[in-house]
Amino acid sequence: MELRQLRYFVAVAEEGGFGRAAERLSIVQSAVSQQIRRLERELGVTLFDRSTRRVHLSGAGERLLPEARAALAAAERIRRVAADITTGDEGVLRLGGVQGPGDRIYRLLAALSSTAPRLRVRLRRLPVSDRLTAVRTGELDAALVRALPAAPGLELLPVWTDPLYAALPADHPLAAEPSPRLEHLAELPLRLAPREQNPPFHDLVTEALRTAGADPVPGPPFTHLQETLTAIAAGAPSWTVFYDVVGLPPLPGVALRPLAGLTLTTFLAVLPGPPPAPVRHLLQAAASAELPT
Structure with a gap:
């Protein structure tokens, strides 16, 4: 079963015919008819009553139409979430943390929550060498480290x-x-x-x-x-x-x-190159939190 088959099914049901559905979808009518027949064969049911000039949903079609709409809506939600993850507005930031000083991390995470409220933070405390290794291997997106002059294979951005x-x-x-x-x-x-x-x-x-x-x-x-x-x-x-x-x-x-x-x-250790969107949000949050520099 393909999402396009479900889209064709919904279009035919809403338009009341294969020709009007094809116009709505900007494809030829034969392609719509072919995909609907494939969907019916796969599901083992007849979706439309084709005995009249106007196409009507069969009993099975009436029952499956809400499910098809729900599947298409779920697919659209997945696309939107994926787009938000790409921009960093949603997703998970895996961050290696340090203790203190003071309220620095709390202020940083509060500022991040304001700039990207749907971005979740998974904070892990590890020894500094393990933190850096986790960034290099991709287990962490970034890690806070102190007093480190250099980290081979990583960039250190002052925070x-x-x-x-x-x-x-x-x-x-x-x-x-x-x-x-x-x-x-x-x-x-x-x-x-x-x-x-x-x-x-x-x-x-x-x-x-x-x-x-x-x-x-x-x-x-x-x-x-x-x-x-x-x-x-x-x-x-x-x-x-x-x-x-x-x-x-x-x-x-x-x-x-x-x-x-x-x-x-205190630095943010990241992989070289343009930082991923969650890390960009974190750096923007550090600037807006007015942390001492």
């Missing part, structure tokens, strides 16, 4: 930029600085997670220190934020650098200061 913060003892002289500089902080032991846990962030900090003309003094490793801040407040003088994920955590004995000259950029 937003966040300040980085230094945490140091509140009674240290540098705590009086509103935005301490890296070269001054470098005299203190730096609590930084091992490189294998987060290579992009580790490299961002250590290379920024070296660019500032300072070699980092290794301190105890960064474990998680609350534990590290507690150790800075109570132990020997040291410092750490972090980005705000859920709000700056106040802690007695620790000063939190934005670092001068060092920020963290």
Whole structure:
């Protein structure tokens, strides 16, 4: 059974004849008659009573006409949905996510909902290497990544930029600085997670220190934020650098200061070339959400 046969069937039923249906469809009458006979053979029923000059639906034809109209309407809906998917107005955006900072992702997804309300987002949290692999293989349409200087086989499009913060003892002289500089902080032991846990962030900090003309003094490793801040407040003088994920955590004995000259950029990793429509909508949403850059 073909959709054109159903269209011919509906046209003949509505026009009351093969000739008028052929005119409506802009084809020859013989083509209409031939396709209707094929449809009747396939279905095993007679659709029209041809015993009079005007063609009438048979009993089977009357019963099948609403079904044919419903099938044609469903096919038209499929075409419309496919067109919307092509333009990115509808479909699924498979996005690799990151945690925070702050409300950035919530604002981004809210803006996306405004620009493309019928576009659904399937958010997946994966380790950064798995996120990038999933984009390369097509498992994800795009992925958010932080502090990554390059990703072979992918393009990195900047989405937003966040300040980085230094945490140091509140009674240290540098705590009086509103935005301490890296070269001054470098005299203190730096609590930084091992490189294998987060290579992009580790490299961002250590290379920024070296660019500032300072070699980092290794301190105890960064474990998680609350534990590290507690150790800075109570132990020997040291410092750490972090980005705000859920709000700056106040802690007695620790000063939190934005670092001068060092920020963290979050990128959207995509395949090279013109981005697909859902990704274009996401980039438009990032611009309209007025995320810091």
